[in-house]
Amino acid sequence: MAAMLANLVRPIRTPDFTRNKLSPTPSRTNFRCLASGKSGERSYTLTLLPGDGIGPEVVAVAKEVLSLTGSLEGIKFHFIEMPVGGSALDAVGVPLPDETLNTAKNSDAVLLGAIGGYKWDKNEKHLKPETGLLQLRDGLGVYANIRPAVVLPQLVDASTLKKEVAERVNLVIVRELTGGIYFGKPRGFGTNDNNEDIGFNTEKYSASEIDRIGRVGFEVARKRNGKLCSVDKANVLEASMLWRQRITMLASEYPDVELSHMYVDNAAMQLIRDPKQFDTIVTNNIFGDILSDEASMLTGSIGMLPSASIGESGPGLFEPIHGSAPDIAGQDKANPLATVLSAAMLLKYGLGEESAAKRIETAVIETLNRGFRTGDIFSSGTTLVGCKRMGEEVLKCVDSLMPASVTI
Missing domain, CATH: 3.40.718.10 (Isopropylmalate Dehydrogenase)
Known part of the structure; x- marks a missing residue:
């Protein structure tokens, strides 16, 4: 998916408006157009927001994939996990603690899992997990959400x-x-x-x-x-x-x-x-x-699709588009690939690390080519695995494959 988006966005001009005229002026986006072929170790701080439901499971897989990819690509990641949504409500009584937002603002990029669940459905609006997500987007100033929907040849029968x-x-x-x-x-x-x-x-x-x-x-x-x-x-x-x-x-x-x-x-x-x-x-x-x-x-499945949310400056917010799926939380049934691909988008658009992003994209495609499927994309003739096993198979491919140009 991220590879397909490689040339989607170029620097965007934000206009200086009058009532009836458009008068564009240059502006910066957080899709960093950094030079390719970087050498030497680079270091980045990433805020991880596992959130609720299956969020912690899928973010844990993406974190392992990022760590291994970084070690192979000369990148050092400093991960900071913070509460948001229902987990933050349970911990400190608000869906977006000030410390979480400040940590996110001061990081190089933010990876979010999922927010919400039945447990908090009857809360007042200001105490709902989803309010924390809206506040996070607003606080980071990410006004544009880019969501690809691509039917992979390997998964066309899952539609x-x-x-x-x-x-x-x-x-x-x-x-x-x-x-x-x-x-x-x-x-x-x-x-x-x-x-x-x-x-x-x-x-x-x-x-x-x-x-x-x-x-x-x-x-x-x-x-x-x-x-x-x-x-x-x-x-x-x-x-x-x-x-x-x-x-x-x-x-x-x-x-x-x-x-x-x-x-x-x-x-x-x-x-x-x-x-x-x-x-x-x-x-x-x-x-x-x-x-x-x-x-x-x-x-075929909402569990396959990543997204990127960008603003004019500051860190971007990268997240799978699926929800918290409380019905399967903690059962090792979640599909982590949308979050893994969101991590690839984070590398490419949040950090400008295209080689590392391609390594992850290639690993996801190869894992699918080898026939591994979580329940949401399972079909006859493929191998049914859980969230952790799917992550392990992606890690094997990350470790063994050289980056290649793929279209997801």
Whole structure:
């Protein structure tokens, strides 16, 4: 997956906005364009946030893979594990302790496992594990989430779609991460004119928020096949009307990118009907949350897909897109490959260590080629293994294989 994304993103310009004009100025992203062929030992501090449910299991595997890869590539990692989500609530009473956020901000990159679980479902909103994740994203300033959905030839039969629909699917969803209905105000509870209880949230976007995520979408599309689909609900939502207006205005800066628009309900249908029509999708926070999970199932399992969340500076946040899966937590059933591939994205985009990232990507592909599968991707003729065994098989391949160019 990370190899497929090698040329997706180049430095992104953040605009200096006036009310009706786009006036881009250079800006820095945390996708560090570092020179290849590094020599000598490099040292990095990584914040690990295992979180809840299967998070500690999959992060433990990724940590071992990073450690071995580092020893083979001349990289020294200093890992700092911190609580977040439900584990932080149990430990100190809040879902994102100040110490956790400060540690993350001061590190070179952050690897997150998963957050949430039934245990905390009845908590008040400010004491829910998911609130800690939103606060983490906001605190790190990571506003763009890049989620690939690629159907690997080895796993095409694991998709619930017909083979002819699923094979060769290769798309990326660029999701706005720090705005929209999850953060908009006013929000809360109240009563209506009939004295009924109501809950309300506000879908709100500024021009600058739309333009900066729009530029990420255009830049990603430019590095792929030059097709960008902007997903909104501009037929009924004012926030989406502004979204479409701003994305359309941006298109003049990218004449080499073919822009289209699609309403979110149609996009959800088209992802199942004909997913190969999509190359790059850019959309808001809530639509991206839903569509990226839907797109993940095209690949056969949500347990295979990594993601990268980036901002204009500071450490990036790298995490599998799956949840905490409390039903299988502690049973050695989790698929760690999404987290391992997130570690590869961390190396490539967070640290600029492309050789190390390729070593991990190659190891994952070779492990699949050798027929090892966790339960979520198991099929007849393959070998069913648990989380720990899958990690051990990846480690064997990391140790034995030379880096190679692969497409995940």
